[in-house]
Amino acid sequence: MSKVRVRFAPSPTGGLHLGGVRTVLFNYLFARQQGGEFILRIEDTDQTRFVPGAEEYIIECLKWCGITPDEGPGFGGEFGPYRQSERKALYRQYAEQLLVDGYAYYAFDTPEDLEKKRAELPNFQYGHAHRNEMKNSISLSSQEVEELLRNGTPYVIRIKVPQDETVSFDDMIRDEVSFETSLVDDKVLLKADGMPTYHLAVVVDDYLMKITHAFRGEEWLPSAPVHILLWKYLGWENEMPKWAHLPLILKPDGHGKLSKRDGARLGFPVYAMNWTDPKTTELTEGFREIGFLPEAFVNLLAMLGWNDGSDQELFSMDELIEKFSLERVNKSGAKFDFEKAQWYNAEWIKKLDSARLLESIIQIFKSNNIEVTDQGKLSVVIDLVKDRCTLLTDFISQGGYFFENPRVFDFSSVVNKWTSEKVSFFIAYTEILNAITDHSPSNLEVSFKALAEEKGLKIGDVMLPFRIMLVGGKFGPAVFEIASLLGKEETIQRINKGLDMLSREV
């Protein structure tokens, strides 16, 4: 068998959707596992929908996920160009070949003609039943057609779908799927602007690029018969790739495909990374920016529709490549569950070591005006607080106070029980901190407890105020770990500040 070649073929119209990333992922996993090649092809045949920057954005998303194309725009390859707009001239000859062979025809109907026809006939389909009523090279005489062509009348080329055949194919996920051609319409292959539609372009390019396996979303299933027919009519039937129609990712509530709007409505991202629409300047948040690890993102996407049959839920990219199999891809759509998505991220944060997390957290701190001068200290902090973080951005609240004063203080749970004895306890403790040289957590704890006992105070009654003085609230790792890491000067300073704040709150 020839070498496996798969492609991801997005159209550069905006942010990259979850479902899109999952399609790439399955392509990529399959290609890597089979020792094949993964190709990126930009399907920009609709010039009216072209959005500048979208292509670069898509490539950046792939990079973030750890997916690198073997061929594609900017990646080289012998089958380029990899943007369909740059292949424009190529498609016409195939459309014309179909014309000559009688598998396609010219159609001169204007958009208004079609609109009118659809208004008249609610179930209108441009096909065997009605094509004779339309303005095309089947209904018109050859003289009329020539005349129209000579006058430069705009036209499209449509496939001539046979009246009474059954088209079936073997889907790698759904097994045999079949369609009656009587219900398939004569899709446009070449548009009036000379660009191919998806239907022509996908077949021509998959053929020319020697694609062996084609993965796409289930929403493409209804147009599969057109593509199968085209492979046949172009004489390439034996080289047709194996198809795999992936199940859809659905809205968590209600019904239907997950869309960008659902994310905004329900408060979670749908795009892989932040996307700013260049026209409206509207920003749509991405998984990367709200604090997802690419490891988690890839993992959760893979599990949406696939599993290895065991109870394992956490998979690295390498494990996925090793274990992925199309036979274990589900047929039915999956509702997206953001809670579970977050769980994957929390698991990956716990699983990865501080060295891997360091760089991203420095960046997040930086964009929140927290300056990190001591990376060694940050590593210690990461290990100390990572169990408490679900998103990378949680490190701001869970670890930021090691590098700057807490931004907010919540003394509400101690203010009512605040006494002058406690004040003198903390004053005395700052003196002890000044005096001792061993600032290890255990030694801090020993001296703290000894002092409390001496002053006749319950440990718990002074421990909580101490914590809040240091971190700003009722959270965080062991207090003496924090105090030790903060150092003598900083700890004393925060105690003094806390005493000051409490005296004003009481």
Add this chain to the structure above:
RNA sequence: GGCCCGUUCGUCUAGGGGUUAGGACGUUAGAUUUUCAUUCUAGAAACAGGGGUUCGAUUCCCCUACGGGCUACCA
């Protein structure tokens, strides 16, 4: 409407002619943690319905219902 695809706990799913129908997220209760989280233990929670086939169907077949997709000179 038509065509195509699908249907196991709330959600993601395992399983597959005879099982206490398993796991995970979430949820509930408890333990641990002098905070919060982690962790641990326990609990509630599912085979859409109806017909077949069969000694026996959640599992195989058919129908119905429900859900989803498509129905553009968009991909």
